[in-house]
């Protein structure tokens with residue numbers, strides 16, 4: 001059964017006089033993997049930051065698990081929402097194990113429980129705990145650091161995980177590897193709701209069970225990838241899909 005867990009109702013967000021989100025409404029259901037696709041500055045990050053209460057809307061309403069976000073304790077809410085960003089921000093003077101354990105420690109888990117959880121999470125993101133737990137971030141590649149970022153976001157078993165262009169700085173092969181991983185992790189964790197922001201159409205269509213295409217703070221289409229490809233709802237979506245075909249033409253040109 002579908003259960004709405006993130007609902008935006010006529011949400012508006014301004015920065016000063018600049019209305020970046022004029023009127024945004026959508027629903028995400030429990031356990032879904034949603035990608036938000038759009039070009040730079042269209043409001044993807046702003047939308048994500050309103051989901052976890054970092055930004056407040058200027059009008060409209062946001063509901064998380066049917067409760068108004070304005071009625072929730074935002075510190076508690078953020079504990080139920082993992083957050084993974086491009087500049088992952090691991091603490092350089094802490095080991096990988098300590099980095100993953102930051103929130104569990106804050107919540108005063110006992111050390112045995114923390115050690116077990118760190119081991120479990122490193123295995124989940126395919127980093128051998130024996131090899132990596134005691135290393136420092138600078139001793140890991142960019143892709144490995146992103147894996148640690150994912151492990152850290154999952155540390156206290158949050159119901160939601162928000163991703164803001166987490167693989168943007170990685171090379172193409174590492175990126176594809178991590179995309180497959182994140183899809184596998186979502187499937188293996190069962191009922192967690194993932195929202196993943198990207199400006200890469202291939203990434204959005206590969207990862208998202210539904211893809212929200214945004215343009216200038218508005219939703220152009222919010223549908224399953226196959227539906228978007230078969231029936232682009234607006235000229236903008238059509239144009240986006242056209243960029244993939246253009247890339248393919250470029251390849252053809254090189255293969256001539």
Ligand SMILES: Nc1ncnc2c1ncn2[C@@H]1O[C@H](COP(=O)(O)OP(=O)(O)OP(=O)(O)O)[C@@H](O)[C@H]1O
Nearest residue numbers: 015016020038039040041042043044045046047199
């Ligand atoms: N703190 C802020 N103060 C003023 N304007 C802001 C602020 N944060 C974002 N904006 C503006 O809001 C608009 C949307 O920004 P946002 O970061 O949500 O875009 P985005 O789609 O995530 O872009 P990108 O892919 O480049 O990260 C932009 O025009 C941006 O300049």
